[in-house]
Amino acid sequence: MSAALDNAELAEAVRMLRDSAAGLASRGGDRRRVRALRFQPPGFDPAVLAAMAEQGWIGLLLPEQKGGAGLGMTALCALAEELGAALAPEPLVPAMLSGSLLAAAGADMPLERLVAGEALVLAAWQEAPSTLEAPGTPGAPRLFIPQAGGASAFLVPVRQAQGLELWLQPAEGAALQLEKTQDGGFFGTLRPEGGALLGSIGEDAVADALEQATLATAATLLGVMDQAFVLTLDYLRTRQQFGRPIGSFQALQHRAADLQIQIALSRASIAAAAALLDDGSTSRAARRAAVSRAKARASDAALLVTRQAIQLHGGIGYTDEADISLYLRRAMVLANQFGSAALHRRRFAAEAHDDMLGEDAA
Amino acid sequence: MSAALDNAELAEAVRMLRDSAAGLASRGGDRRRVRALRFQPPGFDPAVLAAMAEQGWIGLLLPEQKGGAGLGMTALCALAEELGAALAPEPLVPAMLSGSLLAAAGADMPLERLVAGEALVLAAWQEAPSTLEAPGTPGAPRLFIPQAGGASAFLVPVRQAQGLELWLQPAEGAALQLEKTQDGGFFGTLRPEGGALLGSIGEDAVADALEQATLATAATLLGVMDQAFVLTLDYLRTRQQFGRPIGSFQALQHRAADLQIQIALSRASIAAAAALLDDGSTSRAARRAAVSRAKARASDAALLVTRQAIQLHGGIGYTDEADISLYLRRAMVLANQFGSAALHRRRFAAEAHDDMLGEDAA
C-alpha cells in the first residue's frame, strides 16, 4: 500500500498515472471513440482494456507479490478521475473489484490472467439495485453487471453454511441477459449456475473491495462532472446571444459559481476519503462514513453539474450529437452504482462520529 | 356563511373589507405606529382593536343572530392579508378564535362583549409548541398565548370524563408569564386555575375553529410577504450600485421572479382553501388537507421572501431601523403559529386524496 511511499513519491506516482491516462484516453480527445463504441456489444474496446492492463492499472491496488503496483486509493482516484473525464467505457473499476476478490480468495491463476489483461472476469455479486451487500444467495439472479457482454467469466459469491465461497463461472453457455445503458454500455443479468469453486472469502474482504470500488466510482463521477463543466465554461465563453457571450450574463455566472463549489466539495471529499483509506489506521466505521460521504456528494453533484450543463447549452444541449449529452448519460449510469446518494446518506448517518460537534455546546 | 352570498356580492364584500382595513391599518403607512408599540406591554393598541371590533371584524365569521357579519373564510383571508401587510399587532385572529369557541359553547354574554370590543378574551388552548391539538389537560400550563398581556380573561378548555369543557378565567390574579416576541409582542404562559365554567364544547367545533385560525394566519403571512416584497422591489428599483440600479442585475431579477412565484402559489393555495371551507359540502379530510397545504406554503414562502428581502437590502437590511426587518420578525413569529410547515406537511400526507394521480397511470 501507499504507506510505503512518502508524500513526494505518491505525488509523483499520481502525476505519472495521470500522464499515462491522458495517453490512453485523454480528457478532451476521444469522444469520437466513445461514440463509435456506444450501443455496440460489448460497449467498450477490449484492446484498450488490455492496454490498461499493460499499464498495470488492473493490478494498481494489489501488492507487488501478487503482480500489482502496490499503490493506494489516492492513486486510484486520480486514475479514475482521468478515465471519467475521458468517458472511457472500459470496465476498469469492475475489473479491479474482481482482482481484489480473487486476491482475497487466493485464486492466483485467474488473478494473474485478469491483471495481465488476458481475461476479463467480472464480479456477479449484486442481487438488488443500489446496494453494497453481497448476500450470495445460491441461484439468485446477479444484476447490473457492468459491460457484462465482454466478460470471459463471472465471479459469483455464494453463501454456504460456513461462509462465503467464490465461484468462477465461464461466460460461455451462461444464462446472461444484456440491457443497453444510457451511456452506450450494457448491464448484464446472470442466472448463476455451475462453474468452479475458487475458494472461500471473508465478509470483510468483500466489504473492503466494494468500499474501494465505491470510492473509485465517486472519483470517476468527479472526472465526468469536471470535464462536463470545462466544456460548459468553453461554451459560455464563446456562444453569443443578445449581442454578447452568454457567460457574461450574471445569472449564468452565479450558477457556474455554484457548480464550481459542488465540484470542489466533491474533490475535497474524495481526496480525504482516499487518504483515510490509505492511512489504514482508522476504524472501519470512519472509513465507511468517509466513503459514503464522498459517494453521496459525487453522485448528487455529478447529476447536478451534468444536468445544468445541458441547460446552459440550451437547445443544442438536448441533442444527442452534442458531446455534452455524453456526460449526462455517463453520470446517470454511475450515480447509483455502488449505492445511491440516499443509501450513502443513510450509511453515513449510521456510521459517522460527530467529531465536529458536541464538545463546545452547553 | 358566504353560501348566502353570490359571487358578485362576495367580491363586493371583500372589496369593502379591504378598503376599511386600509383605513384602520394601511399596508404601507403605519410602520411608525408599529414601532411605537413594539416591546411595550401589551404590544398592541387596545383602541385600535376596539375600532376593529366596531368594524364588525371580530364577529366576521359569526352568524348574524350571534351579532356577527355572517361572512366566510374568503372574506376573512382578504382582511387578514391586509392586516398582515400593515403589520397590525392587534390580536384579531386570536380574538376571532375565542369568538368561535364561545359561540360553540353557547356562552352568549362573554361573546357579546368580545364581539363588541369591550373585553379581550383569549383562548388558552395550547399545551405544546406547533400543534393543532387542544388536549385540555387540567392544570397543564397553556403556552404561547399571543398578546396575552392585553387580555381581560382567558378561555381554557378542560377535559372531563364526558368531554371538553370551556372555562373562563379572569386575567386579574392569573398566574401569567409574558415573554417578548421578535415582532415586539408578547407570548403568555398561563397556569390555569379557578374561573367559571361556561359550558361544554364539541371536539369538532374546537377543531373547526383552529382550522379557521390556521388559514387566517396563512393569509396574514401572505400579507406580510407581499408587502415585504413590494418594499424590496422599490429598493431594487432605486438603490444604485456599480453605477446602475441593483434591480437591473440579472441574478437579483431572477431571484425576484422566484419570490414572486412563491407569493403567487401562496395566494392561490390560500384562496382555494378558503373557497373550500366556505363551500361546506366538502369532507373534513379535504378541508384539513387544503388548510395544511395553504399554511405550509405560506409559512415556508413568508420566511423565504422576508429572508431574501433582508439579503436584497444588503447591509441596511440587517439594521433594526430598516422597516424591512419588521416583516422578517413578524414572519418569524407567525410561521409556526397554528402549526409549522413540517406539521402541516405531515397532516397533508395523512389527509389528502391523490386526486391528480393514479387514474391515468398503468
Place this chain on the structure above:
Amino acid sequence: MTDLNALSDEAFRAEVRRFVEAEYPPELRHPPHRLHWEQGRPWFDKLQARGWVAPGWPREHGGLGLDAGKQIILIEEYERHGVARLPDHGVIMLGPLLIRFGTQEQQERFLPRILAGEDIWCQGYSEPGAGSDLASLRTEAVPGTDQEGDHYVVNGQKIWTTLATDANWIFCLVRTDKGGKKQEGISFLLIDMRSPGVTVRPIINLARHDEFCEVFFDNVRVPRENLVGEPNKGWSMAKALLGFERIFLGSPRQSGYALARLKLLAERMGVFDEPDFQDRYTRLRMDLDDHKDLYETFVAVLRRGDTLGPDVSMLKLHQAELFQRITELMLEIAGENAGLLEPMGGNRDLHPAGQFIEARPTTIYGGSSEVQRGILAKNVLGLPG
C-alpha cells in the same frame, strides 16, 4: 352541427370525454414522444369526420368556434386521456394568424387544406444563432422579379423545427431589412418545402427521437403572394399570435402524470413507505396541488374572456421545474435502473431515465426558464432594463 358553445360546461366536458374514450386509439395514449403525422393519422381522421380539427377557428372558416372556456375543457380532457398532439402548427399557429392577418386569397388557399390534412405545416422561427434571442435571426429573404413574377429568394437556416420531416409547408420569420432595430425588418413568409433548395435534416435528441429538425434554405424562390401581412412586420404579428395556448405550457397535467409514475416506481423499488421518500413525495404533491390552484386562477382569467398577461410565465416556469424535480427524484430512487436506455421490464410507465430526459427540454424550449424569469422581472415586477 350542434352549437357546442350552447352546451353547459359539464355537458360539453362529458361530450368530449365520451368522444375520446370511444374513438381515441388506445395504443396512442400518453406517447413518450411527439407523434409523426402518419402515426397520428388515425386520430386525425376521427377528428376530421367529426369536424373537430380546428376547435378555435371561427365556424365560417370551418372551425368549431369554441370560446376560450370550452377550448380549455377540450384540452383538459385530451390531456387527461393522454391524447397525443398531432403535428398541429397549421391548426394552432398558422390558421389563427391567416384568419387575422392573411388576405382572403391566402385564407381560401391554405385553410381548407389544413382542415383536410392535405397540408402539414411546421414552424420556422428559431435559428442556430438565435435561440432565446429570436429577434437576432438572420435567414434572409431578398425581393426580386423574374419572368414568373415578384418573389423572394431565401437563404439561411432554421433549427428546432418540430417534425419538419412530416411537413410539406413551413411558415417562417425571415429578415427582409437589415437596418434599424433587430425586432424590425422581419417578415412572415410561407414556404413550400418541396421548393428546390429546401433541405431537412432531422436532429436526434437526448431521448434518441427525431422530433426536431434543421431546415436549410439555399436560394429558395418564394412567390411574393406567400408573404403574410405587411413586409417587415412579421415580428409583431408573430407576437400577437401568442394566444391563450401559452397557458398549456403551464398545465399541471404533465407533472401530475409524472407524479403518478413516481409513485409507481417507488412502490416497485420498495421505497414508497420510507420516511425520506414520503417527505419528498409529499412536498411534490403539495407543489403540484398549489400549482393546480395557481393554474386555475389563470384559467379563470380566460373564462372571463380576458387575455393573459405576461405573468403567465410563472406557470410555465413552475410547471417545468416541478416536472424536472419529480423526474430527478425518480432517478434517485431507481438504483441502477436510472441508467437504462429502455423502460424497466418493457413497462413504459417504469422508465425513470426516459422520464428524466423527457423533462430536460421543458426549461429550454418555449422560452427558456432564464428568459421567463427575465420577463417576470421586467414586464411583471417592473425591474429596470
Place this chain on the structure above:
Amino acid sequence: MTDLNALSDEAFRAEVRRFVEAEYPPELRHPPHRLHWEQGRPWFDKLQARGWVAPGWPREHGGLGLDAGKQIILIEEYERHGVARLPDHGVIMLGPLLIRFGTQEQQERFLPRILAGEDIWCQGYSEPGAGSDLASLRTEAVPGTDQEGDHYVVNGQKIWTTLATDANWIFCLVRTDKGGKKQEGISFLLIDMRSPGVTVRPIINLARHDEFCEVFFDNVRVPRENLVGEPNKGWSMAKALLGFERIFLGSPRQSGYALARLKLLAERMGVFDEPDFQDRYTRLRMDLDDHKDLYETFVAVLRRGDTLGPDVSMLKLHQAELFQRITELMLEIAGENAGLLEPMGGNRDLHPAGQFIEARPTTIYGGSSEVQRGILAKNVLGLPG
C-alpha cells in the same frame, strides 16, 4: 521568549490549548455578539502579559512572528474554545499594513500603542453609497496647508464601522482625486477620532446589538503625516492587505457550533429521532464535513507557504450559506419558540431566533454572496466581464 515556531505543530497546539483553558475567562466563551473593548479587556490583559497580542507581526515589531501554519493552529484553537474576537483591527489590519507600507516614524508611533492596548482602531471602508461597490466611495480628503502644517480636510460618512464607539482611531479609505478610474484616486488615512468634526452613531442591528456604527466627518483636519503610503494608492494597498485571514471567513467552526446547537434544540423539541429531521440533519452534517475537507485544502496551501487565490471565495460562500441553512432548520423545528426575542428558558444555546438572525449578515458582509459569486465566475472560472 521561546521560539514558538520551533515547536512541533502538535506541541504548539497543546501549548495554545493549555493557555486558553487556563486563562480565558469562561463567561466570555462563545459570546453571541462581538465584545466591546471593555468587556474583552480581561482577556486582552492576559494576551498582553504573555506577549501574544500580535501573533502575526514580526518579532522586531513586538509580535510573535508565527508562520502561517502556526497562526492557523492558534486561531483554530481559539475558535474551538469559543474565544471572542477583541476589537482587533489594529492588530489584524492596520499593523501589517504599517509594517509593509508605513514609514519608520508611523511604525514607531502607532505599533507600540496597539500592543499596549492604548489605541483601539476601527476600519473606515464602507460607505452608504458604496456597499459591495467599494471603489465608488466618496468620503473626500482635500489637501491644504495652514500655520500648523500640511494636512487634509476630510468630509463624508462611513458606515458598518465595527465597534467604532470603542475606538479612538480609525483608518480610512478616502478619495483624494476624482479624475480617472474609480479605483484610483483613493488614499489611506489615519484619523484620530477625538478630532473635532468626527461623530459616531451606533446602528442597532437585527440582533438588537450595537456592533456597527456610522462615522461622520465634518471638516475634520488630518495632519499630512497620517497618510500611509503614496497618495492615491490606498486601494491597491488595502487590497494587498487581504491576507490569509480571508480563510477564516470560511472556517467550518461557526457552522459546526450551530449544528451542535441544532442537535440540542432538536432533542429539546423531541424531534431529533424523527426521520424528516434525521434526513435533513444528516445532509447538513455531510455538508459540514465536506466543507471541512475543502477548508483543509486551502489550509494546506497556506502551510506550504503559498498565498491564497481568488478561489478562497468558495469557502466563504459555502460556509455562510451552510450556516444559514442550519439556522433555518432550527427555526422550522422550534415551534413558536422561533418567534422569541430572548433565549428559551434563558439558555443561550437554545435561541433559534437569535441564531437565525445571527446568520443573516454572513452572506452580506465581508463581500456579499453576490459579489463572491461574481469573483468566482470572473476571476476563477474566466467567464467574460
